[in-house]
Amino acid sequence: MTDINRQITLNSRPDGWVVPDNLSLVEGKIPEITAGEILVRNLFMSVDPYMRARMNDVKSYMPPFQIGKVLEAGVVGEVIASQNSEFNLGDIVVGMLGWEDFSKSDGSGLVTVTRGPLPLSYYLGILGMPGMTAYAGLVDIARAQPGEVVFVSAASGAVGSVVGQLGKIIGCEVVGCAGSDDKVDYLVNDLGFDRAFNYKTCGSIAKKIAELCPRGIDVNFENVGGEIMEAALWNMRDFGRIALCGMIADYNNKDMTPGPRGMGVIIQRRLKIQGFIVFDNPASNREFVQKAVTWLQQGKLSYRETIIEGLENAPAAFIGMLKGENFGKQIVKIA
Amino acid sequence: MTDINRQITLNSRPDGWVVPDNLSLVEGKIPEITAGEILVRNLFMSVDPYMRARMNDVKSYMPPFQIGKVLEAGVVGEVIASQNSEFNLGDIVVGMLGWEDFSKSDGSGLVTVTRGPLPLSYYLGILGMPGMTAYAGLVDIARAQPGEVVFVSAASGAVGSVVGQLGKIIGCEVVGCAGSDDKVDYLVNDLGFDRAFNYKTCGSIAKKIAELCPRGIDVNFENVGGEIMEAALWNMRDFGRIALCGMIADYNNKDMTPGPRGMGVIIQRRLKIQGFIVFDNPASNREFVQKAVTWLQQGKLSYRETIIEGLENAPAAFIGMLKGENFGKQIVKIA
Missing domain, CATH: 3.40.50.720 (NAD(P)-binding Rossmann-like Domain)
Incomplete structure (x- = not known):
């Protein structure tokens, strides 16, 4: 395993439409974890419209992205190192992590999901x-x-x-x-x-x-x-x-x-x-996921994704999604 | 008693702000009533912002005023003739009637109120x-x-x-x-x-x-x-x-x-x-009036009216109200 961690950072705030130069691909090292933390190998990430709003320097229900810092996204990943007793090696977690190959986390805001008959990327879309x-x-x-x-x-x-x-x-x-x-x-x-x-x-x-x-x-x-x-x-x-x-x-x-x-x-x-x-309503969210798994398996819910391969293509996927070029949920496969 | 019934009609639809020429004062005869109807001598009428919207030829929750027809307003009046068993001579009624000295009605939409310690004009404002x-x-x-x-x-x-x-x-x-x-x-x-x-x-x-x-x-x-x-x-x-x-x-x-x-x-x-x-919610309205009478008598609610005398001044009162010239509820005293 290489020790390089590729990351997408905010290079500059967009002035109107996002252009490729607003985002940068940089290479860092895989983060080291300390007590209470886990290391996640990111498998899939999501690009969504709300991210555009976070690129403006405006306070909202989520803080704005910071220039020079790695962007955040909904991510599905696998725990590959853990110093947190709530997470084991091999656990699949979903939550807000970085546009990067590897993220470290103290586990807050992450939920563990089980591998089942439905693709893991669904947890960034219809089950997310x-x-x-x-x-x-x-x-x-x-x-x-x-x-x-x-x-x-x-x-x-x-x-x-x-x-x-x-x-x-x-x-x-x-x-x-x-x-x-x-x-x-x-x-x-x-x-x-x-x-x-x-x-x-x-x-x-x-x-x-x-x-x-x-x-x-x-x-x-x-x-x-x-x-x-x-x-x-x-x-x-x-x-x-x-x-x-x-x-x-x-x-x-x-x-x-x-x-x-x-x-x-x-x-x-x-x-x-x-x-x-x-x-705002976590109980409603849990209720939905429970129902949706059943509806998907029964064929009552249909779901379509567009998966683009490679973290390096995340900026293009994001810009295309903002322009309506994707068909169904836009996902980036990182690993 | 004269048999003249003065009325204010819509002469033309306003183009932007209402101007005096949009309204006309005309003289007709006091209407004759037939079975089921009552004749009301109008005492006070109200001028309100929603009337401006009804002067446009646009369907809304109330029908638009018609050119050449008498305008409607909230009115307090006294029943001076009745062929309707639900209303007696001398009853004080409140409801939508005309901008005119005398209105006839089949009683629908009218409520009877009792003379009490509070002025009758209050039923067009704080109690209306x-x-x-x-x-x-x-x-x-x-x-x-x-x-x-x-x-x-x-x-x-x-x-x-x-x-x-x-x-x-x-x-x-x-x-x-x-x-x-x-x-x-x-x-x-x-x-x-x-x-x-x-x-x-x-x-x-x-x-x-x-x-x-x-x-x-x-x-x-x-x-x-x-x-x-x-x-x-x-x-x-x-x-x-x-x-x-x-x-x-x-x-x-x-x-x-x-x-x-x-x-x-x-x-x-x-x-x-x-x-x-x-x-939309008549029960809420009744609840309010009941409470408000008490609050007014206890001095917990204060109320201010601007009363202009004479039906002929209703157009000026209406135009002034739209421009914010009134202080408190604008009322026109008809009789």
Whole structure:
């Protein structure tokens, strides 16, 4: 085993869209561990939209990434050295670790999962934060009910694809949008969405939603913000709920973008807009993972990943994901 | 008794701000009633911000006013003829009737109130829709808790003045803004607000709120929208609630105005924005009126009206109210 530990660090803060030069590949040594610590060989890492927000120097629910420091990601790894009695050699752990070959940790925030019939990378997607986020937003926040109309933006993404399928399991009518015809086909033919459209080619998004949701929308699971959120807002029914999960359309804007026009409908139709993050309700997360393992094995949940090989390709995977180039959950295979 | 019935009708739809020519004073005959109907001599009418929205040709929770037709308002009146067994001569009724000397009605939507120690005009203000709106938003929608920080815009208005006082009764810290130094004094010295400021002269509203609410805002009772709502949003604490009651700043804009900038904080701080209208929860309204009568008599609630005399002055009262010229609830005394 080589003693080199490759790492991806933040070279400079992006000014608008992330460019390759904002990230650096550096080589260090494998960290040494002391009492209470473990050494993890990282197997898979996740790239996600929220990371873009952490590249700005703005305080949020997670601290901003620091220039010159290794970036963080959701990681699945194997414990290869342990001075912590809660972790044994060979344990598979999931949690926030570095964009790097090897991470050391005191174990806080890491959970141990068992190797089973499902791929370990699933713990970064449908069995990880994206899947839990979908469940928290649709079930806990929006309280989607059987027979209601659910609209999901970024519907083929890691979160959206689970939202739509959960909606069908609940008994909702599910409509989604995505950024290519292939993705739209995937939503309807593979994931069981009732209807879907390509927001890049449909013309007026608001009119398209009105056409596909003639009764209006009861629950909007909002991943995108901007024009898509505005169009969904205008199509909400009385007492509708918007679970606000992401506003990826804004993350790359240097200036603060204004909110949707016509917010008076929030009053007229007595709408509720609620922001949430996945860490707020651990009980809900556990409940979801338990159910999802069963649903996956029964074929009630379908899941798609795009896996790119090699830590050195993580920056390209991240930039591509921000531009919507991935199909399903974007994963980087490190080892 | 003369048989003339003066009426204020919608002459033309306003293009931006309401101008006197949008409204007409016309003279008709006192309506004749038939079986099931009553004739009401209107004593007081209310002018309120929501009326501006009804002057646009837009479907909402109430239908738009029609050109050439008499406008509607909250009215207190006396039954002077009745062919309806539920109403007797001399009964005092409150409900939606016309901007006119005499209205006929089949009684639907009217409630009978008793003459007591409090002025009848109170049923158009603190004991009417504005008071009920304050209670519904603060208690049912935002669920303000003791010790929390409540921020109210348009705080000296018919709704805002009740919100602030209810906040103090609940045990909250209450901060408000209004459009003149006199109104600010009134908030702090007469209504018991903890702190207040003049949004027209304070410079950055967001910085002023941050200065007066150093812990941030738990509950924003939002009456105004626009720049004030944006400033409040930026100062919300984690898990804060915005009860969205009105967006008066937008009602006179011809174009749809964009929402607040920086709506990403809704996610980061897990905020909830909920629109509501006063008709949604009649049980809450009844509960409030019962409590408010007691609070008023005990001096725990203070109330201020501006009463203008004469139906012919209702248009000026309405236009002045939209510009913030009134102090407390604007009432028109008809008879």
